[in-house]
Amino acid sequence: MRIRSIHPADHAQLLQLWRRTPGIRLRAEDELEPFCAYLQRNPELSLLLEDDAGHAVGSLLVGHDGRRGYLQHLLVDSPFRGQGWAKALLQEALRRLALLGIRKSHVFVLEDAPEALAFWQMQRGWAARDDIRVYSTTGD
Ligand SMILES: CC(C)(COP(=O)(O)OP(=O)(O)OC[C@H]1O[C@@H](n2cnc3c(N)ncnc32)[C@H](O)[C@@H]1OP(=O)(O)O)[C@@H](O)C(=O)NCCC(=O)NCCS
Incomplete structure (x- = not known):
């Protein structure tokens, strides 16, 4: 097992993985072109x-x-859950962001994703916010 950077060529297998995983909501931005643009921007x-x-x-x-x-x-x-891999992904992400001077991060977690909520609840250094309400454009 190893953690590495995502490349544009990974799109097809990632899309498959995301599609079959409850808790992940897919959007138009997950299609190949915007996915590649996102990787290029970050x-x-x-x-x-x-x-x-x-x-x-x-x-x-x-x-x-x-x-x-x-x-x-x-x-x-x-099959790979409960072995600390999500925590390892998170630590590596924060390490890479810190190298760029980014010291505070946010994640939006769906209310109907109980495993995700349990995971984030356990994360040291992270706190659920009840002082903020998120407003998003609806596309109307
Ligand atoms: C949420 C998810 C990424 C966690 O992955 P994971 O590799 O099993 O998590 P880890 O093994 O790194 O767990 C880290 C900690 O969170 C806790 N945790 C993780 N999943 C948990 C669960 N379902 N219930 C209770 N605690 C949980 C672990 O006990 C562990 O605690 P510890 O550090 O004290 O040992 C995984 O369940 C998943 O992919 N869920 C579906 C997709 C999803 O909802 N993603 C979230 C989008 S925000």
Whole structure:
């Protein structure tokens, strides 16, 4: 098992993994072109966990806006859960962001993703915010 940077060529197998994982909500931005643009805008930040055969079994998309880091699509495939891999992905992401001077990050977690909520609840140095309400454009 190893953690490495995500490359554009990983898109097809990542999309497969994301599609079959409850808790991950896919958007138009997950299609190939915007995926590649995201990687180009945030070089060497997003992470892939691969097994010994080279198959993608986990991911974490990592970006920043120059002030804050934003994490998306944290996922570890079921057979590999409970072994600390999500924590390792998170630590590596924060390490890479810190090298760029980004010391504070956010993640938006779906209310109907109980495993994700349990994971984030356990993370030292992270706290759920009840002083902020997120407003997003609806596309209307
Ligand atoms: C959430 C997810 C990434 C966790 O992956 P994981 O590799 O099993 O997590 P880890 O093994 O690194 O767990 C780290 C800590 O979180 C805790 N944790 C993780 N999943 C948990 C669960 N389902 N229930 C309770 N605690 C949990 C672990 O006990 C561990 O605690 P420790 O550090 O004290 O040992 C994985 O369950 C997943 O991919 N879920 C589906 C996709 C999803 O919802 N992603 C989140 C998007 S924000």
